[in-house]
Amino acid sequence: MKQVGALFRMVTPFAVRHGPAERTGSQRSADEFFTAVPDQTGDGYLDWPDLAALARELSSRLDPDEPEEARLCHAYAEWWRELHAALDVDGDGRISKEEYAAAVLSLAGPALIRVAEELFDVTDADGNQFIDADEYRALFRTGFRRTVADVDARCSRSALVKDFLSFMSGRRRSTAHDPLLADA
Numbered sequence: 001m002k003q004v005g006a007l008f009r010m011v012t013p014f015a016v017r018h019g020p021a022e023r024t025g026s027q028r029s030a031d032e033f034f035t036a037v038p039d040q041t042g043d044g045y046l047d048w049p050d051l052a053a054l055a056r057e058l059s060s061r062l063d064p065d066e067p068e069e070a071r072l073c074h075a076y077a078e079w080w081r082e083l084h085a086a087l088d089v090d091g092d093g094r095i096s097k098e099e100y101a102a103a104v105l106s107l108a109g110p111a112l113i114r115v116a117e118e119l120f121d122v123t124d125a126d127g128n129q130f131i132d133a134d135e136y137r138a139l140f141r142t143g144f145r146r147t148v149a150d151v152d153a154r155c156s157r158s159a160l161v162k163d164f165l166s167f168m169s170g171r172r173r174s175t176a177h178d179p180l181l182a183d184a
Contacts, residue, residue: 038051081111
């Protein structure tokens with residue numbers, strides 16, 4: 001019953017640099033990022049089902065308890081409301097690739113920061129305020145292989161938040177985040 005409730009919360013919406021970036025080894029164009037990450041449904045638009053799919057992917061990897069899963073889902077819903085209010089210029093209820101690309105550098109607002117912080121809290125299973133090697137592997141494993149490059153260091157809250165914000169705002173590629181969310 002808990003899983004059905006969590007799934008329902010994730011699929012039900014709550015009430016409610018211009019131009020392409022130059023591509024280097026760590027950067028990608030806003031169009032490329034939009035297609036690979038936020039547009040999970042592949043319909044050319046960003047809307048609630050796309051962000052719900054990202055939240056579901058993270059929850060399925062980490063298998064948090066219901067309260068933690070609900071907080072992560074609510075954080076994604078808040079991010080959707082923030083994005084919708086700021087980027088839906090034509091008022092059609094969704095964000096086009098063009099609307100997204102026009103504002104890509106300003107996407108790291110308070111709601112996305114909350115998503116990153118909730119992701120840290122859900123990943124930090126032992127509550128020691130660091131993501132250790134096993135927790136890191138749980139988050140960043142790839143498919144059924146569940147392999148991740150050897151990780152010996154601990155990841156702090158600020159480091160994960162910084163990396164997640166840089167990745168989700170399309171500022172740079174990430175060897176960890178690309179397979180996590182681009183292939184969700």
